[in-house]
Amino acid sequence: MKKLGLTLFSILIVLVLAACGASEAGDNAGREEGSAKEPLKVTLPTWTGYGPLFLAQEKGFFEKHGIEVELSIIEGLAERKQALAGGQVDGMATALDVQVTMAAADVPMEVVWLLDDSYGGDGITVKNNIHSVEDLKGKQVAFEQGSTSHLLLLTALEEAGLTDQDVEMVQMSAGDAGAAFVAGQVDAAVTWEPWLSKASEADGKILVSTKDLPGIIVDTVGFRKSVVEERPEDIQAFVNAMADAMDYWKENEEESNQIMAEGLNIDVEEFTATVTGLKFMDAQANKNLFGTSKQQGDIYSSAQNASDFYLEQGLIEIAPSADEVLNSTFVEGL
Structure with missing residues (x-):
């Protein structure tokens, strides 16, 4: 009886330990799954200036820097704004003045990367x-x-x-x-x-x-302020990847044009024809325009001009400052 009782006790111990092990493994799996990074979700309309986003994605530069980026094309500006305000997306590729209006509408945005300046586009x-x-x-x-x-x-x-x-x-x-x-x-x-x-x-x-009115339309990528504050390392990785994409484009123009055209779902001939109407910005151009926290660059004047202009026209009720809309930290971190 003692032997039988001991055997039953041993079996119970094994079962308990197995259950604990399974529970611990499940908890660890849950933690590992929960710790996986959410992708940065960026929306944009169909526009040549946003092609470098697809280049960074297709050539693995986002992955290289440890992030996943989800790109979605939403043509209507109102719909893109709703997606941002509702938290369906984290960021938006759009013109600088639109980022200003988002901030004025109480959807705080921080621009972290400059894509291009329209020059006839x-x-x-x-x-x-x-x-x-x-x-x-x-x-x-x-x-x-x-x-x-x-x-x-x-x-x-x-x-x-x-x-x-x-x-x-x-x-x-x-x-x-x-x-x-x-x-x-x-x-x-x-x-x-x-x-x-x-x-x-x-x-x-x-x-x-915009050849006649240069400097008015600067395409940018901005993220909700809350996303920037909660995920600074991911935002830095995003900026690093965009810098890599621009460098790759310089060295591999034909291949890059094909990738970007496919990403935007337009003919490569159409893409290359419209590229001439834009001045694309690499890491150095971004650094020049952003400047530093101690010595701000010209993009701050552009943002403030847009803010003041929209206020004057009665399109916004409060003019956000350029400091509220632009964040040079990540370009400085390149």
Whole structure:
């Protein structure tokens, strides 16, 4: 009986130890699974300037620096803003002035990387019978309210002594505006490439572009402030990967163009044609424009100008400072 009792006791001990071991293994597995990094989720519209994001992803530069990045294309600005405000995405590739409006709308954003400066890549297409910005008075102009296109139009109108109240606004995204112009549905459109080049197909022309108004549209990548504060190492890794992607592009232009065009789901010929309208920024250009925390670069003036301009136009109620929107820490950390 003693032997039988001892045997039963031994079996119980083994079972208990096995259960404890299984429980510990399960806990460890759970911890390992829970500790896996969430991907950084970045949204963007279809635009040549955002191609380097796909290059960094495809060539493994994000992975090299220890992060996963999820890229999603959402064409409408309002929808992208909703995704950010709702926490569905962590960051957005968009123009600097849009990042300013996000901050003004109580969705704090911090720009950590500068992609490009538009130099002819954005503009206003018009019918051939429109010869000046003053001629836009009373005409139908398609553009997206509150967007970079709006800023470009307002700037051009202001120089001509007009406001957006002097034109008949047709609300639509930049891509749809370009398509509407080519289809002959509006008198003018504030859009970007390839629609600018297609203006001649609709008996039209480019009236004003960012060649005439340089420095207004700077494409950036920004993240919600909470994400930057909670995941600084991942944001640094993101910036490091973008710097690598720009270097790779310089050395492998043809391959890189193909990768970026495929990522954006556009023809490589279309991609390369629109590249000429942009001045892309590598690590050194970012460092020059960001400057340092002690000596801020020119991008801070651009951000403040956009903030002040939107406030003056009544499009925002509070003008965020450039320091609220820009974070040079990660470019400094390259």
